[in-house]
Amino acid sequence: MILNRIEKFLMNNPVRAAFQMHLEARRLMALGGPMGGGRALEVGCGRGVGCRIVLDVFGAGQVTGMDLDPDMVRRAGERLAGYGDRVRLYAGDVTDIPEEDASFDAVFDFGILHHVPDWQKALSEVFRVLKPGGRFYAEEALEKFIRFAPIRWTLDHPMENRFGHRDFIRGMEKAGFRVLDNRPTVGEWFGWYFAEKPGAGVRGKTER
Ligand SMILES: C[S@@+](CC[C@H](N)C(=O)[O-])C[C@H]1O[C@@H](n2cnc3c(N)ncnc32)[C@H](O)[C@@H]1O
Incomplete structure (x- = not known):
């Protein structure tokens, strides 16, 4: 679902970028550690701040960013022009990712699946495009947030088939993932x- 005007403003400003860089990325790094090279996919890349974090903080060699909204992809293209062929961007739907099976070392989700009506299908697509041993880093807004009245009045989210913390973990497990850490x-x-x-063999957290 494409963002309404209010949420688009909330996503496309320097405060959001600072929050994403200094809080969200740090928490994901504390859970999963860096990538140390390899190919990453960011689903729902918005204006491209997450792709920059994936390259500069998580250490991916190359990142593909995709978003349902072509205007977001255009903004990301402007932001990331200096990275040359380390960045690939396109408009697309996370429930039907136009990529080969087992083609990424990591997938990043900075708060998009709560916008996707069939989030379970999205998780199975993320699983499909990851290589064995590939990592899934996700930050999500949960049901209690999107049902909170002021949020419901101002932002547009699908209201059917929503997920809370445990539902999201169960959804990942059902898609085939081994959930290694989480922090609500x-x-x-x-x-x-x-x-x-x-x-790809069992890895302990300290080996990452
Ligand atoms: C809350 S914004 C987050 C944007 C960015 N990840 C960030 O953290 O700033 C959600 C993003 O997901 C995108 N989106 C929504 N549904 C999508 C779908 N089915 N497939 C791909 N992207 C989608 C929206 O266009 C929007 O850019």
Whole structure:
């Protein structure tokens, strides 16, 4: 679902960028650690701040950013022009990712699946495009947040088939992931998650 004007303003400003860089990225890093090279996909990349974090903070060699909204992809293209062929961007739907099976070392979700009516299908697509041993880093807004009255009145989110903290963990497990760490906020309004696609041998957290 494309953002309404209010949420687009909330996403496309320097305060949001600072929050994403200094809080969200740090929490995901604490859960999963850096990538140390490799190919990453950011689903719902918005205006491209997350792609920059994936390259400069998590250490991906290359990042593909995709978003349902072509205007967001255009903004991301302007922001990331200096990265040359380390960045690839396109408009697309996370429930039907136009990528080969097992083609990414990591997938990043900075708060998009709560906008997706069939978020379970999105998780199975994320699982499909990851290599065995590939990592899934996710930050999500949870049901209690999107049902909170002032949020409901101002922002547009799908209201059917929503997920709370436990539902999201179960959804990842059902898609095939091994969920290795998670951190909900107080009140379970938001959550941070780190999961792995099994298949490349069992890794302990300290080995990441
Ligand atoms: C809350 S914004 C987050 C944007 C960015 N990740 C950030 O953290 O600033 C959600 C983004 O997901 C995108 N989006 C919504 N539904 C999507 C879908 N089905 N597939 C891909 N992107 C989608 C929206 O266009 C929007 O850019």
